[in-house]
Amino acid sequence: MNVEFFSPLENSVVTNIMSCPAMVLGKLVQLHTEEGFPDLSGVKIAIMGIAESRGAEQYNSHEGLYYVRKELYQLFSGDWHVSIADLGNIDEGNTIQDTYFAVSKTVSFLIKQGIIPIIIGGTQDLTYANYRAYDELEQTVNLVAIDSRFDIGTSDEELMSRSFLSKIIMEEPNNLFNYSNIGYQTFFNSQEEIQLVDKLYFDAYRLGEVKDITLVEPILRDADIVSFDIGSVRQSDAPGNTNASPNGFYGEDACAIARYAGISDKVTSFGVYEYNGAIDVNNQTAKLIAQIIWYFIEGVNKRANDYPFVSKESYEKYTVILDDDDPLNFYKSDRSGRWWMEINLISNNKHKRHALIPCSYRDYEEALKLKIPKRWFKALQKLA
Known part of the structure; x- marks a missing residue:
């Protein structure tokens, strides 16, 4: 893996961890600091921030990466056995394609090493780069998006956070077997898009259909990639999103979804996108994203390894x-x-x-x- 893709964590993150009590998560994670890059031997989960938002219609503040880590690393760990590393941040490349390349190559390397990347975005078009990382694995891929919108766009649009799915569906090599959306809201999606998703035999579940949050577990159990748009959470629980809406998942539902994703034996990459720290209120969205990541890690630690590992x-x-x-x-x-x-x-x-x-x-x-x-x-x- 090319460690030059990454910049180390800010000294303020490390300082904040040092002031926390013993056994907080930050003191159990191998951190990429100015002193060096983590040793990935035996690591099961790798956290990586992506400071890229050029795929959005409006700029997202990259300060959010600091706020999420600040909140995450002062949480106490559960009864966990997996080793975790924080690789630092992939900064904006000279072009957005450079950033996609760095993300894709890094995710591909980590998956081949049996390491699950947790991506803190950045905008959701980075899901495309995450998907392209599977090209070298010679397998079809199931993508699950927790999102109020399908983000299909049209085939002639540029790759953006509102149009990345059309690129995943149309571009070669096409390794997508199934796409599932959890929590879409009809008034944010055209009838043509809804009909297209059905015509392609993809799975889409309206927000009201999954009020019983346990119903999402089989959907996430079959995922390889999980892409979580924080805008799928209602504005009162997650105000730090440019497209925040009055309706959406509650914060506790978002954490339950993350835990189901972590428990899945097939999920090999997980990302949370579209956080804008510049418009957050009292770091509330950063706190929620930190807890979403905490619950995903909790799920990974509780994996039963009953499929596809046994006959x-x-x-x-x-x-x-x-x-x-x-x-x-x-x-x-x-x-x-x-x-x-x-x-x-x-x-x-x-x-x-x-x-x-x-x-x-x-x-x-x-x-x-x-x-x-x-x-x-x-x-x-x-x-x-």
Whole structure:
């Protein structure tokens, strides 16, 4: 990895940590300071700030990276066993493409080393650079965005925070298997965009559909990349966002979503974007982002490693016979109690990792009523 991409943490971050009590998170993390870069041997999670906002319609203050770390590192750690490093910040390159390149190469290196990057943005177009990091891994990718908007844009638009998804969908190499949106609000998205997402057999869940926050767990369990737009949280809980809205997730919902993402055995990168410290109130948004990251780390420490690390023989199998006599197989993990559905039609080896689709007990109950679960049908369409 090219450590020259990174600048060390500000001395004020280190000074603030030194004044905190023992056992706060900041004293357990290997920090990139002026004294040197962290040793990544044995590290499981790497935090990295990206001071890039040229992909936004309005400038976002990069001071937010300091505020988030200040709040994060004075939190006490949980009963954790994974090693964490803070790599410092990737500053703006000469062009925005230079920044994308640095992010992509860094994320790719970390994933190959079995290290999960936590990206503190910066604007959400950095999700594109995160996605491009998977080009070298020779696998299809599932992207989950927690966002009130789809950010599709049009194919002829420049790559921006409001149009990055169209670039991910259209550009080669195309390694996107599935895109899921959690928490979109209809009035922020055109009907054409909503219809396009459905036509591509992607998954989109309105804010009102996920009031029971446990329903998002199977969605996040199947993700490789999780992109969290802090603007999906209501303004009263997260005012430090240029596009903050009265409606959105509550702060505790955002933390629950982050924990579900961390628990997922498949999630290999996680990013929180669109924080603007210049318009935050009493560092409230910085505090929330710090807690979102804390809960993600908590989730990683609680991973059950029950998929895809074990064979189907380690699961309890339930078979439902539908009207056409085709069996629909469900598997329940004896480690975590989580459920999966099996897709029998596999088009090629590239898609083999999608043979088991995460689901909930509710999906099994629906199948018993001879109703095919929507996520099973959509996955089948993509594999056919």
